[in-house]
Amino acid sequence: MLDDRDHTLLTLLQEDADRPIADLAARVALSPSACSRRIQRLEAEGHIARRVVLLDRARMNLPTTIFVLVKTSRHSPGWMEEFRSALATVPEIVEVHRLTGNVDYILKVVLPNVEYYDTVYKRLVSRVELFEMSAYISMETLKAGTALPTRFA
Template sequence: MKNIALDGVDKAILLLLQQNADVPVADIAEKVGLTATPCWRRIQRLEAQGVISRRVALLQAHKLGLAMTVFVQIKAARHDGKWLTDFAKHASSFEEVVEFYRMSGEYDYLLKVVVTDMAAFDHFYKRLVNGIDLNDVTSSFAMEQLKYTTALPLTHL
């Protein structure tokens, strides 16, 4: 993957947008030392380059009754392209799966699953394992969230 060349102003804009994407462009421009039009052009360029992929509302899971976070580790039944494609489609189809990774190490895949309670997880689990051939599945339940952020580190830029 090719890195995009960003300057200090781009970095400052990204830091501000990661904190709150609803901030008016004029306010961002003032904070980074630009006028609104050049600031807006930079934001548009960052979007066109794919640095900013989208702007979303972040919801509080616990306020929506989603009190349980589960990390599900999976060992593949097979290691061929068709199984990988089928499994990726299957696991991605569940709204409870909020993150999904192919991993190195003992387990092949890691799913982050958010549900209301144990009964909801059990329902999810049965649908997951019944939909495709798996070798092994293990789940770990988060007891406490100590840090959560969607902001990416930018100090290396």
């Protein structure tokens, strides 16, 4: 069971995983060693899945986001595995969600420019049969983040 200190630590670590232990400890009123042990426990329990570096998309020349809606007429386990394998070969596809409703999947694709989408499209359709694909260019990001809420009202 997570307590208030755990929630605060998780929130702080999501903001900056490189924050010094002394700073974290001060923020949750613990000694640095007790704070370190608590973080190790949160990792061991799986609350902290991993620590990563977030890259600046503009500096990495990937400013364009395209969302692709995919419909398929196939839903067999074999086809789904083929689809997962095809997705894994295209690094520009950074997220994929299976949906309810009249669209089966939504893909988030990051690219250097809109024209590059054709390259990604050809790579994907050469590996897996899809019924219909519709691409939507993101004009502006209104909210983006990686932090999860740690408390609920």
